[in-house]
Amino acid sequence: MDLHLQDKAALVTGSTQGIGKAIAAGLLREGARVVLNGRSEERLRAAVQELGAESDTSEKVHGIAADLSTPEGAERLAREASALAPVDLLVNNLGYFELKPFFEIGEEEWLHLFNLNVMSGVRITRALMPGMLERGHGRILFIASEAGVKPTPGMIHYSVMKTAQIGLARGLAEMTRGTGVTVNSILSGPTNTEGIERLMGGIAEREGTDIATLQRGFFQGEGATSLLQRFGEPEDVAAVAVFLCSEVSSAINGAAVRAEGGIIRSIL
């Protein structure tokens, strides 16, 4: 199927590793031009080099280092990405997660995480969506989580922010009526990324076990409803994201698309 992504300009936030990098790689494979983002110049350079070599389209990959926990970082990223080419496809992928009991999450931490996980997408979308509406074409995605509709007790702050992203995507979609712009969210499920390795590696160390044992245990407990019964791979989410970025997905707008291995036990 031709997804008509040739030479479309994409920006994927938080894309030096994990799901973001897989989405960037998928878009490149379909012929899009992609701007990668992360905080560290060094990791960014490595990711740009890796994806450029992999897809043999090095001139189509750029990297912009910016810390998206600040308004300045988000605004500069939007400005510099637009200077390369008007952005057609915006993937708000960046998201930080950690396990923490509710009563231990302080005021500052809530606000920092809200800035990082929600306001980063608000700020970049505010900068780039008007251009899409003017040009009459664009795709905006928020990489949310099943935790946004099935809050995880051990990470309530993160879950609330994923719920916010789902609401944000739907609200923004209401502004696209009659245009060629769509805004959707993707509910990812537990996925094997560097971020998950960080989180589960920490638990494994504290509990004197390993990540594989923890993951097996997960499907006997909290993850019992999963139909996939394994952690997904970044490419599983990327395939859905690339499709939603494509021209052929224009009938999907304002949707929370599930790519969570069926862990949410409901029809809708």
Ligand code: NAD
């Ligand atoms: P990850 O931790 O592996 O990668 C995060 C990326 O964000 C990295 O490239 C990192 O450099 C970048 N980043 C972190 N802080 C930044 C900052 N302040 N400014 C700019 N860049 C920054 O993450 P992941 O597991 O691939 O998750 C990607 C998205 O998918 C997140 O929104 C996450 O909430 C969501 N998600 C992940 C899972 C999972 O199990 N991995 C499940 C559901 C949803």
